[in-house]
Amino acid sequence: MLLNPTEYAQIQNRHLRLVTLIRLRWLAIIGQALAIGLVSLVLxxxxxxxVCMSxxxxSALLNIGLRVAYPxxxxxxxxxxxxxxxxDVFQLASLLYLTGGLENPFSFLLLVPPIISATALPLKNTIFLGLLSAIAASVLIIQYLPLPWHPDETFSLSFTYLVGIWVSLLASLLFIGVYVFSVAEESRQIAAALQATELVLAHEQQLTALDGLAAAAAHELGTPLATIALVSKELQREFSSDSPHMEDLVLIREQASRCRDILGKLNSLSSSGDAQYNQLLFGSLLExxxxxxxxxxxxxxxxxxxxxxxxLLVRNPGLLYGLGxxxxxxxxxxKTTVKITGRWNAKQISVSIEDDxxxxxxxxxxxxxEPYITSRSQSDPHKAAEEPGGLGLGFFIAKTLLERSGGHMVLQNKTNGKTGAVIKVHWSRETIETAGEALGSSNLL
Known part of the structure; x- marks a missing residue:
């Protein structure tokens, strides 16, 4: 099953919870108030x-307003x-302007808003906030009020040292921002890919469950059909053979009998009650x-x-989808041929899939x-653009499902002058024979 573009957009949508920002801002408000009180009252x-407390x-009024206005x-x-x-960048830069600029030991807090953005927001928004913090730091290197200090002393850092602080802030902003964004982006991709895997497996489970629904329908309809057959038989006895209604009664009995035969076939498809259907020989499963x-x-x-x-293997959606x-x-x-090789012994089962x-x-x-790694763009860019599968999720999902069944996958290209891909998957025989059914019915996440 391929996910449509709308589903991909829903999976990868990025939103930041308002309550997260509110809590972080309250933490900043408390810290700023304590610092101002300590410097002015204690020191x-x-x-x-x-002006600083204003x-x-x-920020406190903004938090209160947001909490009242939104759930x-x-x-x-x-x-x-x-x-x-x-x-937050503007408010912090204003406080730093009033309290020594980059001489203030809390100037490194200018890094916080871009780093928060890197964990949850798109790249362009993170770059914008990073540039905003860089501009604020650049202004504060030349425009600021003196750092609060002893009344009878003057504290001043050389301009060269301030430039060093400015460079360290920008370097930290770049390094930490890139690192945090990369880690967060990888986590988002893995989460989105696993969510897509869950959707695929749920779809396969629904298809597998259709036979059980058919059997349930057959069971429920069996009683009324038996009643119809019985009543039509009794009515036949009430009418003579030359009655104009006799032909209709015979037809009703025949069609009721036919319906019972059809429902009997549907009932035989029950995957929950028919062990023969739920299990297949290795070769039959591959076929x-x-x-x-x-x-x-x-x-x-x-x-x-x-x-x-x-x-003798259990039919389960994960294994069927993965190999499929x-x-x-x-x-x-x-080009012309795909070869599927199945091998087994007392300890191991393996499947090798080769193409030319x-x-x-x-x-x-x-x-x-890995999720979103695909070769379709290299070999067929039009197909990659048209199919969501071209995003590289299909192979990731297959690999995930097969590994969760206990399988180990090995990829390689043919050698000795031949072209083609070779994918080998092997399982412990005990694992795949006893644990296959659990995979088909369990959640991935």
């Missing part, structure tokens, strides 16, 4: 207390969140996975052999299996 340094009060569950869009974080991909102009060959009795997706990709890239296509591109080979 008795001279500073513009009224700026702190402004605690409100999630902010990137634009609104950027505006509020931009206000079931391969069947939908035949008749696409590519020859699909299955080669089975092993030591001992052929494994890999075979589908092989068919897409193959171009193979895995060398530039992304080591990263295949």
């Amino acid at each position: 008795e340094y001279q500073l513009p207390v009224a 700026l702190v009060s402004l 605690s569950t409100q999630r902010l869009g990137p634009g609104t969140a950027t505006f509020l974080l931009g206000y 079931e996975i391969v069947a939908p991909h035949r008749n696409f102009g590519v020859e699909l060959n299955i080669d089975l052999s092993g030591d001992g009795e052929e494994p 997706n890999i075979i589908e990709n092989a068919v897409d890239y193959a 296509g171009p193979g895995f591109p060398s530039e992304i080979f080591k990263r295949l299996g």
Whole structure:
């Protein structure tokens, strides 16, 4: 199952909770008020207390207004969140202007708003806040009121040292911002890919459950159909054979009997009550996975052999989708042939899928299996643009599902002058035979 673009947009939407910003701002307000009180009342340094407390009060009023106007569950869009974080940069820069500029030991707090943005907002918003903090630091290196100090002493740092502080702030802003954004972006991609995996598995589970629903419907309809057949039989006895109604009564009985036969077939599809349907021999399971991909102009060959009795595996959505997706990709890239090789012994079961296509591109080979890594753009850019699967989620989902079934996947390209990709998956026989059903019914997240 491929997710449509709307679903991708929903998965990757970025919002920052309003209550998070409010709590962080309260923490800043308390810290700023305590610092101003300590400097003016305890240390008795001279500073513009009224103006400083006015700026702190402004932040407190903003927090109160936001809490009154919006519910605690409100999630902010990137634009609104950027505006509020931009206000925090402006408020902090104003306090630093009044209390020594970059000479103030708390000037490093200018890094906080861009770093918060890097964890949750898009790159362009983070860059904007980073530039805003850099501009504020640049202004504060030349425009600021003296640092509050002893009345009979003057504290002053050389301009060269201030430039060093300015450079260290910008370097820290760049390094920490890039690092935090990269880690957060990777986490977002993994979370979105796993959510997509859950959607796919849920879809496969729904398809698997259809047979059970059909069996339930057959059971519920069995009683009224039996009643119809019984009543029509009794009515036949009431009418003579030459009655004009006799033909209609015979037809009713025949159709009721036909309906019961159809419902009997549906009832046999019950996956929950029919162990024979729920379990398949290894070769039959591979054939079931391969069947939908035949008749696409590519020859699909299955080669089975092993030591001992052929494994009996549980049919589950994760295994079916995982191997099915890999075979589908092989068919897409193959020139003429895809070979599926199944092997087993007393300890291990393995499946090898080979195609005669171009193979895995060398530039992304080591990263295949990560979300949003795809080779479609290199080989077929039009297809990559048209299909959400071109984002590289399909292979990630397949790999995740197969690994959760206990499998280990190995990727390689053919050698000795041949072209094509080879994907091998192997399981411990005990693991896949006993734990397969649990995978099909469990949640991934």
